[in-house]
Amino acid sequence: xxxxxxxxxxxxxxxxxxxxxxxxxxxxxxxxxxxxxxxxxxxxxxxxxxxxxxxxxxxxxxxxxxxxxxxxxxxxxxxxxxxxxxxxxxxxxxxxxxxxxxxxxxxxxxxxxxxxxxxxxxxxxxxxxxxxxxxxxxxxxxxxxxxxxxxxxxxxxxxxxxxxxxxxxxxxxxxxxxxxxxxxxxxxxxxxxxxxxxxxxxxxxxxxxxxxxxxxxxxxxxxxxxxxxxxxxxxxxxxxxxxxxxxxxxxxxxxxxxxxxxxxxxxxxxxxxxxxxxxxxxxxxxxxxxxxxxxxxxxxxxxxxxxxxxxxxxxxxxxxxxxxxxxxxxxxxxxxxxxxx
Amino acid sequence: xxxxxxxxxxxxxxxxxxxxxxxxxxxxxxxxxxxxxxxxxxxxxxxxxxxxxxxxxxxxxxxxxxxxxxxxxxxxxxxxxxxxxxxxxxxxxxxxxxxxxxxxxxxxxxxxxxxxxxxxxxxxxxxxxxxxxxxxxxxxxxxxxxxxxxxxxxxxxxxxxxxxxxxxxxxxxxxxxxxxxxxxxxxxxxxxxxxxxxxxxxxxxxxxxxxxxxxxxxxxxxxxxxxxxxxxxxxxxxxxxxxxxxxxxxxxxxxxxxxxxxxxxxxxxxxxxxxxxxxxxxxxxxxxxxxxxxxxxxxxxxxxxxxxxxxxxxxxxxxxxxxxxxxxxxxxxxxxxxxxx
DNA sequence: CTGAAAGCGCTTACAG
DNA sequence: CTGAAAGCGCTTACAG
Numbered sequence: 001x002x003x004x005x006x007x008x009x010x011x012x013x014x015x016x017x018x019x020x021x022x023x024x025x026x027x028x029x030x031x032x033x034x035x036x037x038x039x040x041x042x043x044x045x046x047x048x049x050x051x052x053x054x055x056x057x058x059x060x061x062x063x064x065x066x067x068x069x070x071x072x073x074x075x076x077x078x079x080x081x082x083x084x085x086x087x088x089x090x091x092x093x094x095x096x097x098x099x100x101x102x103x104x105x106x107x108x109x110x111x112x113x114x115x116x117x118x119x120x121x122x123x124x125x126x127x128x129x130x131x132x133x134x135x136x137x138x139x140x141x142x143x144x145x146x147x148x149x150x151x152x153x154x155x156x157x158x159x160x161x162x163x164x165x166x167x168x169x170x171x172x173x174x175x176x177x178x179x180x181x182x183x184x185x186x187x188x189x190x191x192x193x194x195x196x197x198x199x200x201x202x203x204x205x206x207x208x209x210x211x212x213x214x215x216x217x218x219x220x221x222x223x224x225x226x227x228x229x230x231x232x233x234x235x236x237x238x239x240x241x242x243x244x245x246x247x248x249x250x251x252x253x254x255x256x257x258x259x260x261x262x263x264x265x266x267x268x269x270x271x272x273x274x275x276x277x278x279x280x281x282x283x284x285x286x287x288x289x290x291x292x293x294x295x296x297x298x299x300x301x302x303x304x305x306x307x308x309x310x311x312x313x314x315x316x317x318x319x320x321x322x323x324x325x326x327x328x329x330x331x332x333x334x335x336x337x338x339x340x341x
Numbered sequence: 342x343x344x345x346x347x348x349x350x351x352x353x354x355x356x357x358x359x360x361x362x363x364x365x366x367x368x369x370x371x372x373x374x375x376x377x378x379x380x381x382x383x384x385x386x387x388x389x390x391x392x393x394x395x396x397x398x399x400x401x402x403x404x405x406x407x408x409x410x411x412x413x414x415x416x417x418x419x420x421x422x423x424x425x426x427x428x429x430x431x432x433x434x435x436x437x438x439x440x441x442x443x444x445x446x447x448x449x450x451x452x453x454x455x456x457x458x459x460x461x462x463x464x465x466x467x468x469x470x471x472x473x474x475x476x477x478x479x480x481x482x483x484x485x486x487x488x489x490x491x492x493x494x495x496x497x498x499x500x501x502x503x504x505x506x507x508x509x510x511x512x513x514x515x516x517x518x519x520x521x522x523x524x525x526x527x528x529x530x531x532x533x534x535x536x537x538x539x540x541x542x543x544x545x546x547x548x549x550x551x552x553x554x555x556x557x558x559x560x561x562x563x564x565x566x567x568x569x570x571x572x573x574x575x576x577x578x579x580x581x582x583x584x585x586x587x588x589x590x591x592x593x594x595x596x597x598x599x600x601x602x603x604x605x606x607x608x609x610x611x612x613x614x615x616x617x618x619x620x621x622x623x624x625x626x627x628x629x630x631x632x633x634x635x636x637x638x639x640x641x642x643x644x645x646x647x648x649x650x651x652x653x654x655x656x657x658x659x660x661x662x663x664x665x666x667x668x669x670x671x672x673x674x675x676x677x678x679x680x681x682x
Numbered sequence: 683c684t685g686a687a688a689g690c691g692c693t694t695a696c697a698g
Numbered sequence: 699c700t701g702a703a704a705g706c707g708c709t710t711a712c713a714g
Contacts, residue, residue, distance in 0.1 A: 001455065003691055014701045019693055029699060046453035050394050051691035054706050059391060061437070066426075078419040085407075085440040094456065095438040096402070099426040112387035114342065115435065224625050253625070256597045283624075284565050284594070344707055355685045360709055370683060392707035395690050 002043035011039035022047065061094045062305060063116035065107055065130060067123050079276060080122060080144070083298030091306045093117070108133040118305045120144065124155075126192035142305040144297060145194040152316055154308060156300045159320035160195050160274075161202035163290040164246075166325045167272045168203055170288065171242050172210040174332050176270060179207070179242035180233070181214055182250050185221045199246050199274065215240075219247050227253040234261055234269065241334050242270035245287070251275045252283040266330040274323075287330040290323045297321050343384035351380035363388065402435045403646060404457035406448055406471060408464050420617060421463060421485070424639030432647045434458075449474040459646045461485065465496070467533035483646040485638060486535045493657055495649060497641045500661035501536050501615075502543035504631040505587075507666045508613045509544055511629065512583050513551040515673050517611060520548070520583035521574070522555050523591050526562045540587050540615065556581075560588050568594040575602055575610065582675050583611035586628070592616045593624040607671040615664075628671040631664045638662050 008015040013032060020026045021036040028036075039045070053059045064084055066077070088095045096116055100106035107130045110116055117140065121130050124145030134141050135151045143155040171179050181203055183189070188196045200216075207214035217240075220229050226249045233240070234257060245251050251273045258265055265271040265287055273289040280289065304317055349356040354373060361367045362377040369377075380386070394400045405425055407418070429436045437457055441447035448471045451457055458481065462471050465486030475482050476492045484496040512520050522544055524530070529537050541557075548555035558574060558581075560567050567590045574581070575598060586592050592614045599606055606612040606628060614630040621630065641660055649658075 001453070004693095005691080015691090016693075016702080017700060020700090023693080025694085027699065032700080044453070046450070048395075048691050049454045049456050050391055050400060051706090052693075053391050054389075054395050054690090054708085055692045055694085057706070078422070081419070081422065081438065082440070085438045089440065097422070097426045097436040097438060099423070099430065109387070112342070112385070113390045115390050223623050227625055249623075252623070256600070256625075259597065260600060282564055282590075282593075284568055345709095346707080356707090357686080357709075358684060361684090364709080366710085368683065373684080389707050392690095393709075395692085395706090396708045396710085398690070 001048075002045040003048070004045070006043055007036065007039045007045050010043060011035040058309075059115060059117050060092060061096050061116045062088050062118050062120060062302070063096045063098045063110050064120045064122060065098045065103060065110075067103060077122075079279075079294045080298050083295040084120060084302060087299045087302035091302060093302075093306065104129040104132055111137070111139045117309050118142070120301050120305060121153075124150075124194060126194055126197060128192075140305060140308050142301045142308070144301050146198065146318070146320070147192075147194050150316060150318070154304045154317040154319075156297060156304055156317075156319040157195065157321065158292050158297055158323055160198040160323075162320070163274050163292075163323040164199045164201075164203035165206045166290055166323060167244055167274065168206040168210060168212060168214070170272055170325060170327075170331050171244065171270060172207075172212050174270065176212060176242045178213040178215070178240070179244050179270070180217045180240035182217050182219060182230075182233075182243055182245040182247055184219060184247045186218050187221070196246070203244060203246075214244070219250055223249045223253060226250050227257060230254060230257040231260060234258070234263060239269065242331075243272070245271065245273035245275075248275050248279055251285050251287065251289075252279065254287070255283070255285060264333075267333040270333050271330045277326075286328055288326065288328045290325050293321055293323065342389075343386040344389070345386070347384055348377065348380045348386050351384060352376040399650075400456060400458050401433060402437050402457045403429050403459050403461060403643070404437045404439045404451050405461045405463060406439045406444060406451075408444060418463075420635045421639050424636045425461060425643060428640045428643035432643060434643075434647065445470040445473055452478070452480045458650050459483070461642050461646060462494075465491075465535060467535055467538060469533075481646060481649050483642045483649070485642050487539065487659070487661070488533075488535050491657060491659070495645045495658040495660075497638060497645055497658075497660040498536065498662065499633050499638055499664055501539040501664075503661070504615050504633075504664040505540045505542075505544035506547045507631055507664060508585055508615065509547040509551060509553060509555070511613055511666060511668075511672050512585065512611060513548075513553050515611065517553060517583045519554040519556070519581070520585050520611070521558050521581035523558050523560060523571075523574075523584055523586040523588055525560060525588045527559050528562065537587070544585060544587075555585070560591055564590045564594060567591050568598060571595060571598040572601060575599070575604060581610065583672075584613070586612065586614035586616075589616050589620055592626050592628065592630075593620065595628070596624075596626060605674075608674040611674050612671045627669055629667065629669045631666050634662055634664065 004015045004018050007018045018036055021028055021033055085095045098106050098110050119141040121143045124143040124147055126147045131151055134153055138152040141153040143150055143153050146155050146157045184196050204214055219226050263269055271287045273287045275289055276292045276294055300319055345356045345359050348359045359377055362369050362374055426436050439447050439451050460482040462484045465484040465488055467488045472492055475494055479493040482494040484491055484494050485498055487496050487498045525537050545555055561570050604610055612628045614628045616630055617633040617635055645658055
């Protein structure tokens with residue numbers, strides 16, 4: 001592999017001149033630039049990123065810290081990683097995957113080993129152990145999630161509260177007086193997933209304001225169990241008239257369950273949901289929904305982090321991505337809850 | 342951040358001695374070792390991985406080259422990444438995500454920039470553009486997939502041929518004389534996905550041997566269309582008596598479609614499938630299947646790559662992971678195809 | 683058993 | 699407009 005010294009020799013200049021040609025940080029005569037560029041092409045030279053990183057103290061690498069083994073519904077994770085990798089590359093950074101049973105230790109290690117310039121923490125909990133090492137010795141980091149106390153880190157996420165409000169309003173506007181909130185499994189709330197808690201809190205608050213009686217329904221953990229549970233919920237005599245679904249597995253299973261029971265969303269039971277557009281495509285989910293926009297969130301996270309790296313100063317940033325409702329007509333029905341009343 | 346020089350000063354020894362204490366590569370007196378270790382603890386010293394990498398010419402990083410934007414069925418991708426990240430970490434390596442519209446260029450760049458010690462290529466095609474830069478200047482790489490000519494790279498994958506044979510045998514043993522192969526969309530074969538081609542070829546070969554008339558059925562591209570297509574296929578008068586499914590979207594949609602039509606797998610129509618256990622769990626797929634074992638494949642890939650890095654010599658390795666059939670009873674029926682005949 | 687020195691491949695003050 | 703030199707933080711022959 002050719003080095004900058006090889007190029008310098010080939011072009012008959014000094015290594016520093018080659019470096020300056022590459023960086024454009026000082027004026028170079030046309031003739032010298034030409035010779036250097038030819039030498040670079042002839043030797044197929046590419047800068048050694050590790051050497052540059054050592055010298056500049058910038059790795060141009062971002063670390064993404066996953067909680068893979070706790071993923072509530074893994075298919076969604078891939079979507080975030082695509083978007084993060086794309087955004088990082090466009091900003092000139094590589095992306096390193098950081099996974100460990102002991103995520104807090106992994107964060108501390110990555111920082112101390114100076115492998116990355118900054119961290120992206122996915123799926124942040126209200127009291128997330130990964131935040132502890134960041135509080136002890138601040139390091140550029142962006143949380144995806146919005147814990148009550150993010151500490152010195154920046155944070156970005158979908159505005160789950162706004163999403164809940166949109167969906168509650170949608171139901172209330174269509175005359176519903178009661179609805180069932182199909183929640184995640186209880187352990188999701190117990191673990192402190194901010195997306196789940198923020199949604200649930202805002203949904204109840206807005207429902208109270210609008211006079212909508214909102215009843216919690218806890219889901220079980222596995223997709224199979226979720227399916228059986230939904231069949232139970234909807235198969236009885238006291239079937240809910242409206243479902244507000246915040247649980248990807250439930251949203252994925254619900255079309256099947258409804259069909260099994262001979263029910264139609266938007267007629268026999270109103271269904272509105274929060275899930276990603278991608279998930280909707282894989283699972284053919286046809287409900288009125290707020291789309292969780294992992295692409296926009298991931299892109300926002302990388303933007304926040306790279307601008308933090310360019311200018312370390314400034315108060316921690318908090319950015320909420322505004323959600324949008326896509327009306328697929330499943331928010332109405334059954335007949336006794338008529339629109340407009 | 343403390344450096345090895347700081348530790349040396351604190352312990353009253355030379356930097357080289359600190360390095361040797363860390364590496365264990367030469368004998369150190371107990372007293373010196375104690376002083377050094379205390380200094381390390383006092384200063385909270387961690388080796389700077391970039392500096393070590395520059396000196397040793399080993400980054401201890403593996404690159405995983407995805408074709409995310411072409412993923413036929415993205416949910417499966419996350420599963421591979423989990424397993425790769427775990428296996429890499431256990432072997433002492435970091436994992437870097439390499440994504441680009443132009444995957445071949447991305448591979449070339451990663452190699453020339455010397456950011457990684459080796460590459461893992463996911464979802465390899467028969468004539469994969471990412472192989473070109475590796476042929477031109479060989480670099481340690483493991484393909485996940487089994488193209489006809491992997492070149493100098495190692496390769497590992499599920500034995501899709503064996504999987505097809507297991508499923509064909511399963512149907513033949515149960516007395517089926519004809520079956521329909523529910524394939525991926527035609528573009529999957531046209532693009533040259535080795536998993537699809539190897540499965541299809543082996544299925545037809547073994548079917549011919551066993552006197553099973555196997556008819557191809559091309560699926561459309563999107564999950565929604567797959568669902569409609571299956572409804573068409575199974576709703577007509579000339580409904581197939583047995584389905585051999587190699588298409589994750591079809592496997593995911595099929596339970597719903599069967600239910601819509603009032604058909605039962607294993608009674609009205611035999612169904613056997615190839616898909617991952619994880620997928621089965623997310624989609625509640627109840628068919629007799631060969632499980633595609635992404636965990637074992639990913640682990641094998643990292644093993645192959647790290648042992649190649651430890652000992653560069655030796656012919657390219659080819660490793661096929663033996664698939665296992667899980668009998669969920671859906672391989673029998675309808676009645677006219679009775680077991681044992 | 684330990685240290686001084688060289689060098690991995692860069693970038694950037696310093697000097698002209 | 700260009701070059702010589704220092705140094706980023708390590709590891710490892712070389713020497714004793």
